[in-house]
Amino acid sequence: MTDARDRILDAAEELFAAKGFDATPTSRIAARAEVPKGLVHYYFARKVDLLSALVERLPVERVDRAAVVVAGDVEQSLCRLVAALDDLLDSSAVLSHLLWREADTHPSVRDALHERFDRIVGEIRGVLLDAGAAGEVDSAALLLASAVSYRHSVDRHAPQRVDMAPELRFLARALTRSAESRPAPA
Amino acid sequence: MTDARDRILDAAEELFAAKGFDATPTSRIAARAEVPKGLVHYYFARKVDLLSALVERLPVERVDRAAVVVAGDVEQSLCRLVAALDDLLDSSAVLSHLLWREADTHPSVRDALHERFDRIVGEIRGVLLDAGAAGEVDSAALLLASAVSYRHSVDRHAPQRVDMAPELRFLARALTRSAESRPAPA
Amino acid sequence: MTDARDRILDAAEELFAAKGFDATPTSRIAARAEVPKGLVHYYFARKVDLLSALVERLPVERVDRAAVVVAGDVEQSLCRLVAALDDLLDSSAVLSHLLWREADTHPSVRDALHERFDRIVGEIRGVLLDAGAAGEVDSAALLLASAVSYRHSVDRHAPQRVDMAPELRFLARALTRSAESRPAPA
Amino acid sequence: MTDARDRILDAAEELFAAKGFDATPTSRIAARAEVPKGLVHYYFARKVDLLSALVERLPVERVDRAAVVVAGDVEQSLCRLVAALDDLLDSSAVLSHLLWREADTHPSVRDALHERFDRIVGEIRGVLLDAGAAGEVDSAALLLASAVSYRHSVDRHAPQRVDMAPELRFLARALTRSAESRPAPA
DNA sequence: TATGAATGAGGTTTCATTCAT
DNA sequence: AATGAATGAAACCTCATTCAT
Structure with a gap:
């Protein structure tokens, strides 16, 4: 099983992009990541922290x-x-x-x-x-x-x-x- | 007093733009439009109907x-x-x-x-x-x-x-x- | 049926006194008052407003x-x-x-x-x-x-x-x- | 460093007194005592055990x-x-x-x-x-x-x-x- | 002995929507 | 036509407690 924290971020990224931040309940993120609901808030105290973490993950565009x-x-x-x-x-x-x-x-x-x-x-x-x-x-x-x-x-x-x-x-x-x-x- | 329906749309436009669709409660739209809460749903049965009406109001850009x-x-x-x-x-x-x-x-x-x-x-x-x-x-x-x-x-x-x-x-x-x-x- | 708002206050008074403010969920207040959960928050936006309303209800002690x-x-x-x-x-x-x-x-x-x-x-x-x-x-x-x-x-x-x-x-x-x-x- | 168990009790005493028992999370007790969260429950299996231990610590009032x-x-x-x-x-x-x-x-x-x-x-x-x-x-x-x-x-x-x-x-x-x-x- | 990641039940609160008037 | 009381589903978040290490 890959790292739960990463799976949460992946799920959040997909769902936020598909439906928008406000329209995505954290419970659905947990479900898609296949982790218990509490774990989402264990790693990301507030929902908005998911957004910040996602931005931090952004790759720097660099052309060869x-x-x-x-x-x-x-x-x-x-x-x-x-x-x-x-x-x-x-x-x-x-x-x-x-x-x-x-x-x-x-x-x-x-x-x-x-x-x-x-x-x-x-x-x-x-x-x-x-x-x-x-x-x-x-x-x-x-x-x-x-x-x-x-x-x-x-x-x-x-x-x-x-x-x-x-x-x-x-x-x-x-x-x-x-x-x-x-x-x-x- | 201008038409209540228009005032509701004006209020919705401002609030949706400022905070986003999901983050704007219909009650706040009613408050800003200074109309009773029930009137919003009387004119626009579903919240999403406000959005449609707003799009209909869009002026057609036409350059002289x-x-x-x-x-x-x-x-x-x-x-x-x-x-x-x-x-x-x-x-x-x-x-x-x-x-x-x-x-x-x-x-x-x-x-x-x-x-x-x-x-x-x-x-x-x-x-x-x-x-x-x-x-x-x-x-x-x-x-x-x-x-x-x-x-x-x-x-x-x-x-x-x-x-x-x-x-x-x-x-x-x-x-x-x-x-x-x-x-x-x- | 007596006034729902009063029944909510009565229920809150009993439960707060019995278990304390923090230990009393609003859901239990609703249950005891036999009103839907949403009605409690309709009349008393925050839980603490129940406390204020209760204090307002306090009779003034006056001896004959x-x-x-x-x-x-x-x-x-x-x-x-x-x-x-x-x-x-x-x-x-x-x-x-x-x-x-x-x-x-x-x-x-x-x-x-x-x-x-x-x-x-x-x-x-x-x-x-x-x-x-x-x-x-x-x-x-x-x-x-x-x-x-x-x-x-x-x-x-x-x-x-x-x-x-x-x-x-x-x-x-x-x-x-x-x-x-x-x-x-x- | 003084005994961790005592520091936990000191922290609990202050926080319980300031905010009340229910309103004080064990995590905040751990933070104030500067001990890891798990240690609180290691010494005091249930939160209520903190209260009992606090009462046991009560000095007996004795006037000279x-x-x-x-x-x-x-x-x-x-x-x-x-x-x-x-x-x-x-x-x-x-x-x-x-x-x-x-x-x-x-x-x-x-x-x-x-x-x-x-x-x-x-x-x-x-x-x-x-x-x-x-x-x-x-x-x-x-x-x-x-x-x-x-x-x-x-x-x-x-x-x-x-x-x-x-x-x-x-x-x-x-x-x-x-x-x-x-x-x-x- | 000591730790902190993990869990999930349940808390308060929000809010779109309904409906009797 | 217009109103606002009423509803309940569901949101975010907290937190005591467990457990593998």
Whole structure:
């Protein structure tokens, strides 16, 4: 039998994501984790402590840049990057789901969410630079991070993930051409 | 005295947005609306009916395109458009807030959210075309709609709204240059 | 069917007195009052509100002085007075019981208890004066009030109430003799 | 480090007195005693056993009669006696406090309380006789014991202890004069 | 001897919903 | 149409007690 505390967290993550924090009774968490009800409160005195523990468990999104960047090919690099980000975000999809819901009422959740967005912007920016993009890299990174984040929050409802290839090509061209036509701005 | 039914909806909108659907008792809605408790359930048999009624009340976002578009100046047009969208979304900010939270558990809310996103994409696309943009207008519209929506959902926590001027300039240039260099793709 | 709210208070009074405030679940109060559990909390939002309501119900002890005083006979007056006080206190015996237990944790209860003691001292003093006692009437009143209160709080456990006749005779003599021998002190 | 068992009892005494028996969790006793939670139940299998052990620890009130009695001066003897009793009762004030609260629900506590009252009556009686008082010594002892006990139970809430000098003088005079006028009754 | 993880019954309280008026 | 008293299921949480180590 795996560790009971972990099973409780797993169960909480799934149920919170599926139904929301308020709509999930701790008794159901216990049932899904197959532990007695009291054990949930033994490990997590208040229900909200489950949320905090879940946020602490959040993996730090880190892209393997060497495996993603295709030097000189911004479009291809972006395609691989988005695929990598999709994988990363999917691996904690239920938890992400939860974050979106509870960000307002729980400041620690909100902070974790902001940190993640900033991290994603940073990863995109790094890949763009490594791939040889020039021009308004920061603007492109922010736009793309918004789009990726948006897909993973709201568009999670979509039957299947929307393909972003056109947008990536657009961005790649913009960054390539802008580099050709004139020197990069500060 | 304004209509009791409307006052109930107003109260529900504020409280749902502030605390979430589950965390808002109907009794508190009645109290804020200054109506007797029974009246809430008289108009809205189930609590969830309040949510549906709120979604029905959602204004349809419609930009006054003539007032926004500056023919031939894509960047300026985008700046005005984003300002107009910000105003529109702010006017129903609390309700938007609510939609983000409850989209998962209530399909009608989710649908309303998707419709709104599609409407925003359409508005951006229309403005871009009217302003004379060429090239990958659809991609640009989707990216910008994502960024605008993102700011209004998640970034509502930000102390003050992030200025999007750099991103708008970036998009405008990309669309202008791409139009110069070659014909717009399908 | 008598008023449900009153039946709840009656049940609470009996159970609190018998087992103590903390040891009495509201569910048992509901059961004894033969009302659904929710009704208890409908009338008394918090359990402690039951205590407050009980204290509010406390009858004000008021002795019919004309029926008690035998002019010129202090001992006889005291005997009648103690009998009258015993009756008064017995009529709210369970509630008194409760007051002794909960005085520490609930200030409103403590205050009610003090007020009652002062009232009893006043009644004794009035009877003594009307009966023609002289001398240290205040001291005698305080001693007797202590003894009566003590019997009704702690000594409630005694199989049968201790007869106070000897003490009353002692007090009566002291007050009579002291009046004969010398003028009353300030 | 003092004995763990004693530290547990000390902690229980303070907490029971402050909050009451029912309102004090054993875990808080363990925390205040700075012992692991399991140790409390190791020494005291049931929570109620803590109460019994506390009653066993009660010091027997014993007045040093030689130091208190002023032969031939009943009033002065009473003053000294009351001061001595106050000291004795204050030394176990928290425990007394507890006894008053829990006397009803725990017979052993109730018995201990009665024994103590009888002991106090006995001490007062002894001092009165040694001081040369005559007359209704038993009645006076019971009245004074009631008053002293009352002060230490209910009046513990008073901001500062009430001075009993007038009452003591009253009793002393009554006992002195009654001795002069006629032989003591049975 | 000593520990603290584990248990589950039961506590107070909240609240959507019903219904008689 | 409008009201608010009444209901009871179920939520969170507490805590004495047990037990393996």
